Amino acid sequence: MIVETDGMTETLERTRVSGQSRAEVIREICRHLAPFQTGERPITGDTVIAKDLTIDSLAIMDMVMELEDHFDISIPMNVVAEIHTVDQLADTIQKLCARR
Amino acid sequence: MGLFDRYEGLLEAYRDVRTTGYDPFQIRMERVLSPTEAIINGRKTLLVGTNNYFGLTFDPSCMEAAIEAIRAEGTGTTGSRIANGSYTEHVALEQEIAEFYGKKHCMVFTTGYQANLGLISTLAGEGDQLLIDADSHASIYDACKMTQAEVVRFKHNDPSSLEARLRRLGDRPGNRVVVLEGIYSMLGDSAPLREFIDVCKKYGAYVIVDEAHSLGALGDNGRGLCESAGVLDDCHFIVGTFSKTLGAIGGYCVSNDPDFDILRVTVRSYMFTASLPPSIVASVRQALKVVKAKPELRTQLWSNVATLYEGLAAKGFKLGPEHGPVVGVHLPDRMIAIGFWRAMLDAGIYVNVAVPPATPNGVSLLRCSVCAVHTKEQLEHMVEVMTGIARQFGVLEDRTLRVVGGAH
Ligand SMILES: Cc1ncc(COP(=O)(O)O)c(C=O)c1O
Numbered sequence: 001m002i003v004e005t006d007g008m009t010e011t012l013e014r015t016r017v018s019g020q021s022r023a024e025v026i027r028e029i030c031r032h033l034a035p036f037q038t039g040e041r042p043i044t045g046d047t048v049i050a051k052d053l054t055i056d057s058l059a060i061m062d063m064v065m066e067l068e069d070h071f072d073i074s075i076p077m078n079v080v081a082e083i084h085t086v087d088q089l090a091d092t093i094q095k096l097c098a099r100r
Numbered sequence: 101m102g103l104f105d106r107y108e109g110l111l112e113a114y115r116d117v118r119t120t121g122y123d124p125f126q127i128r129m130e131r132v133l134s135p136t137e138a139i140i141n142g143r144k145t146l147l148v149g150t151n152n153y154f155g156l157t158f159d160p161s162c163m164e165a166a167i168e169a170i171r172a173e174g175t176g177t178t179g180s181r182i183a184n185g186s187y188t189e190h191v192a193l194e195q196e197i198a199e200f201y202g203k204k205h206c207m208v209f210t211t212g213y214q215a216n217l218g219l220i221s222t223l224a225g226e227g228d229q230l231l232i233d234a235d236s237h238a239s240i241y242d243a244c245k246m247t248q249a250e251v252v253r254f255k256h257n258d259p260s261s262l263e264a265r266l267r268r269l270g271d272r273p274g275n276r277v278v279v280l281e282g283i284y285s286m287l288g289d290s291a292p293l294r295e296f297i298d299v300c301k302k303y304g305a306y307v308i309v310d311e312a313h314s315l316g317a318l319g320d321n322g323r324g325l326c327e328s329a330g331v332l333d334d335c336h337f338i339v340g341t342f343s344k345t346l347g348a349i350g351g352y353c354v355s356n357d358p359d360f361d362i363l364r365v366t367v368r369s370y371m372f373t374a375s376l377p378p379s380i381v382a383s384v385r386q387a388l389k390v391v392k393a394k395p396e397l398r399t400q401l402w403s404n405v406a407t408l409y410e411g412l413a414a415k416g417f418k419l420g421p422e423h424g425p426v427v428g429v430h431l432p433d434r435m436i437a438i439g440f441w442r443a444m445l446d447a448g449i450y451v452n453v454a455v456p457p458a459t460p461n462g463v464s465l466l467r468c469s470v471c472a473v474h475t476k477e478q479l480e481h482m483v484e485v486m487t488g489i490a491r492q493f494g495v496l497e498d499r500t501l502r503v504v505g506g507a508h
Contacts, residue, residue, distance in 0.1 A: 058457050065234065065253060069261070074268045076250040100268075 020071075020097065025090045028070060032063045033086070045087035071097055116435065117455075122442050124453045134158055135347075136474055140450060146478055148408075148468045149452040153425050154316055154397045155473035156347035159390055162383040169382035176377045181208075182364065185375030193381050196388055197352050201323055201338060205360035208352050208381075210373050212312055212341030213239040215351030217246065218369030219339060220308060224249035224277040231265055232279045233257065235286070235460040237310065240279050249277070256284075256460060259295040266303040276305035282314030282325035286459055286467060288424025290314070293329040301334065308337040315391075316345035317425045322391050322398055346387040348380045401425060401472040404479055408470055411483035416496040428454075429466040429486075436493055437464035443489045449482055 030043050036055040037043055047053065049060060064080050067089075073096040083089050104111070117124065122141075131139040135155035136147050156162055169189070179185035190208060198206035209215040220243035224230040228249040232240055235256040244251040255261035266276060278300050280291045293309070300307050311324035319327025324340070326332045336357065342350035353363075364370060376384075391397070405423050412429060413419055420428040431437040434455040441453035444466070452467040459465055470479075490496045 056457050056462070058460075059462065061253060062234065062461070065255060065261075068252075069264065072264075072268065074252045074265050076252055077244060078251065 022090060022094065025071075025093050025097075026086065028067065029086055029089055029093075032066060043086060045085065045090070047086045048084050049086065049089070050084070067093060073097055073100060113434070113455075117438050122445060124438065124441060127445075127450070132157075134473075135471055136478065138450070140445065143448055145445070146449045146482065148470070148474070148479075148482060149450055150471065151313070151344040151469050152347060152471050153313075153345045153401055153469065154347070154387075154391065155471045156345070156387045156390060159347065159387065161390065162347060162386045165386040166379035166383040169378040173378035175379070177375045179374055180371055181375045182371050187375075187378060187381070189378060189381045189385070190375060193385050194352075196385060198354055200321075200388060200392070201354045202332065203338070203354040204356045204358075206352055206354045207360070207363060207367075207370060208350060208376065209370055210351070210376055211349060212310075212339070212343060212351035213242075214369035214373065215339050215341070215353055216240050216310060217243050218367035219337065219353050219363065220244075220277070220279060221246035222363065222367045223306070223308070223337070224275065227274040229269055229272075229274050229276050230279070231262060231276065231305070233281065233291070235281075235284055236279060237281065237285060237312070240281075240310070249274075257289065257291055259292060259299050262296065263299045263302075266299065266305060269303075276300075276303060277308065278305045279308045279310070282309060282311040282318060283424050283426065285313055285426060286454055286465060287420030287428040288313075288426030289421050290318070290325055290424065293325050293331055297329075297331045297334045306336045307334065308339060309335045311338055311340045312344060313425060315340045316398060317401060320395075322395070342380070342384045342387075345391065346384050348383050348387065350376045350380060350384060397472040401470060404470045404472065404474050404476070407476055407479045408468065408483065411480060412486065415483065415487045415490070417486070417490065425470050427468045427470065429468065431464045431466065431493075431495055434464045436495060437466060440489055440493055440495070441466060443492070444485065447485045447489070449485055 026045065033043050033053060036053040038054055049055060050057065061080065064075055068074055071093055073093065075092060075096065079092060083092060127140060129138045129140060133139065135152045135157050138145055138147055173187065177185040177187065181190065194206040194208050198204060216239035220240060224247050226248035230244060230247055230249040230251045232244060232251065232253055233256055234253045252265050254265050262278065269276065280293065280296055283290050297307065309326055311326065314324035316322040318325050321327060323332065326335045326338055337353055337355045339353045340351065342348045405425060405427065409419060409423050409427050418430040431440055437453050437455055441451065444451060454465040454467045456462045
């Protein structure tokens with residue numbers, strides 16, 4: 001985890017992020033969703049965020065804001081509304097990162 | 101699937117709430133005695149949750165004006181502003197509000213909710229970008245559902261979070277419209293408006309500021325945060341309500357935009373609902389005069405805020421970040437908040453209880469709103485009562501760990 005915020009590290013971080021693999025995107029999403037996991041069932045690409053986890057709609061929007069800043073993209077609210085699964089969220093993030 | 105199945109979770113939460121005995125969403129004011137007292141459950145109760153910041157609901161001059169207007173023009177207009185519902189007085193009220201702000205134009209709506217809903221969804225249209233604070237009021241969120249624009253949230257009161265989102269838009273076409281509030285209704289905190297305005301200027305974004313809770317309270321003339329932050333000229337649209345400081349109902353928007361009047365034939369929440377009744381227009385016009393003539397109400401309000409905020413803080417309550425006409429008291433969870441609220445009501449004090457999903461970051465709050473005509477004694481009494489209840493619930497700062505931890 002890079003914590004320094006001087007210019008150099010920021011640039012490095014950015015490069016790392018745009019070249020990020022799907023696995024890394026999923027890992028970042030899961031890191032945010034972990035606190036909302038129920039029981040023993042692991043969070044996978046098929047996990048339906050609003051249904052299989054104990055996260056409410058406001059917390060989903062707050063998580064999206066964190067992901068936006070991590071990947072330096074913006075995900076409009078109407079796009080968020082169409083996202084149901086972890087895979088779909090990862091697709092959106094990858095698509096927006098590619099367009100950046 | 102039944103019609104209400106999708107509300108299963110909410111129904112469950114609501115059932116929890118009702119197990120405390122009273123339903124906070126169905127409290128009845130059996131008789132309102134004054135801006136600060138009412139009979140609730142047969143008992144005389146101190147009101148500290150009414151948004152009635154200047155206590156003008158019982159101002160004799162406002163009441164007289166309303167009564168006179170009813171005698172002269174009847175009880176209602178029975179029509180919208182674009183049909184038979186524009187009276188000379190509606191137009192006069194618009195001129196007076198525009199003058200109050202030193203702006204060229206004003207439009208009056210039937211509620212503040214409708215002002216935000218219609219204005220925001222109309223100003224930001226297809227191809228535009230609407231940027232809203234994460235803690236925005238429901239009326240702003242609902243406007244986002246109606247707009248054709250792309251909507252992005254930024255972190256509450258965080259100009260750098262807004263800047264990041266404006267920067268990411270790059271040179272994409274479309275207007276950028278940013279919505280802010282003067283004072284936020286849950287925790288009573290104000291926006292860092294100057295910093296926000298600097299960011300908006302840098303990226304050429306339009307700014308809408310909702311002064312619902314700051315009208316009267318902030319600024320040398322009570323115009324709100326735009327005035328106290330010295331950025332009146334940089335705010336393209338200022339929205340507000342008559343339902344709080346002005347003690348009635350209704351909403352407004354002021355602006356210097358030369359094409360402002362086009363909104364009168366495009367904003368549907370203005371066009372397709374009946375206009376304010378004459379009595380309301382009259383009492384609001386008078387209330388505005390009172391706000392101008394009695395700056396001491398503002399002084400009194402802030403002195404009362406200090407009494408309540410500092411009183412509670414000294415006892416160890418966890419409060420909103422700064423003094424404000426709304427004092428938000430944090431409690432550990434929904435059930436404690438509801439229980440605390442009910443204990444206060446039993447002790448003769450009414451405040452609002454706010455629990456998720458209606459609150460930011462899932463917090464549970466007692467939302468106290470201070471009134472200029474509360475007496476110091478009333479507020480000191482409230483601090484004492486709340487401290488007693490807090491001891492029973494074990495929620496004061498120094499005890500949080502032991503008692504609340506044990507209850508989990
Ligand atoms: C920030 C904010 N905007 C708008 C409104 C709506 O005001 P009104 O009561 O006039 O519909 C409120 C009141 O709840 C509010 O808190």
